[in-house]
Amino acid sequence: MPVSVNIRLPAKLVHLEQLVDFVANCAQRHGITHKRVGEIKVAAEEAIVNVINYAYGENEGDIEVVCISEDDRFIIKIVDSGSPFNLLSHKDPDIYMDMSERAIGGLGIYLIKKLVDYIEYKRENESNIVTLVITNKIRSEQLPA
Amino acid sequence: MDINTKKEKGIPVVSVKGRIDAVTAPEFEKSLSEIITSGEKTVLINLENLEYISSAGLRSILATAKRLKSENGKMLFTGLKGPVEEVFKISGFYSIFTIFESEGAALGSI
Numbered sequence: 001m002p003v004s005v006n007i008r009l010p011a012k013l014v015h016l017e018q019l020v021d022f023v024a025n026c027a028q029r030h031g032i033t034h035k036r037v038g039e040i041k042v043a044a045e046e047a048i049v050n051v052i053n054y055a056y057g058e059n060e061g062d063i064e065v066v067c068i069s070e071d072d073r074f075i076i077k078i079v080d081s082g083s084p085f086n087l088l089s090h091k092d093p094d095i096y097m098d099m100s101e102r103a104i105g106g107l108g109i110y111l112i113k114k115l116v117d118y119i120e121y122k123r124e125n126e127s128n129i130v131t132l133v134i135t136n137k138i139r140s141e142q143l144p145a
Numbered sequence: 146m147d148i149n150t151k152k153e154k155g156i157p158v159v160s161v162k163g164r165i166d167a168v169t170a171p172e173f174e175k176s177l178s179e180i181i182t183s184g185e186k187t188v189l190i191n192l193e194n195l196e197y198i199s200s201a202g203l204r205s206i207l208a209t210a211k212r213l214k215s216e217n218g219k220m221l222f223t224g225l226k227g228p229v230e231e232v233f234k235i236s237g238f239y240s241i242f243t244i245f246e247s248e249g250a251a252l253g254s255i
Contacts, residue, residue, distance in 0.1 A: 038197050038228030045199045049167045095237030104207050108200035114235045
């Protein structure tokens with residue numbers, strides 16, 4: 001049986017640590033290794049900060065984070081009711097450029113894509129729903145050093 | 146986040162504990178900026194006790210490194226492990242920065 005828990009807070013930076021810790025605690029309970037939990041925290045932060053910075057513009061609104069523990073995977077859903085924003089349409093940065101040519105920003109969404117196994121964006125009922133999936137298997141992908 | 150700065154062999158060594166995230170990155174960048182403004186050209190950053198770094202922290206590092214480069218200085222790193230090491234790899238920071246096994250190795254290279 002999947003276990004689902006959620007937290008809903010105003011989308012403000014002051015709540016970032018609490019929201020990230022919520023995800024980390026769920027991931028730990030799912031049995032994910034300490035190092036992988038650290039990576040999941042980074043992915044969660046990037047998705048959460050994206051909502052905090054861009055979803056509501058000058059207005060205020062909530063962010064909901066849902067963690068679902070299934071037999072073979074751990075799922076994080078990040079939901080807001082702000083303006084539509086498909087983070088998957090964001091262009092990846094060129095990470096092979098040398099320092100002087102590299103743009104200062106743009107790494108957040110790229111980090112999410114690289115740190116989770118599957119990512120999905122849905123616009124549903126006037127809400128943005130970002131789903132991050134972490135499978136139980138050890139990742140086979142070897143990153144370049 | 147806690148930032149501790151000491152001087153070893155004349156080089157400022159900045160050790161960061163906790164998280165460099167969207168909340169704390171500006172403070173981290175400000176600390177580095179103060180060190181550079183005081184005239185330092187080489188800064189060693191020890192991330193041994195860092196829990197994680199997000200893109201906000203990477204942005205602070207890149208901004209600081211660009212400034213240092215324009216002043217003929219450089220940033221060195223040590224203590225990378227776990228998620229911090231992974232994030233550095235993914236972001237291509239291994240190819241633009243010099244990363245050392247230990248503080249001693251970094252200081253010995255200067």
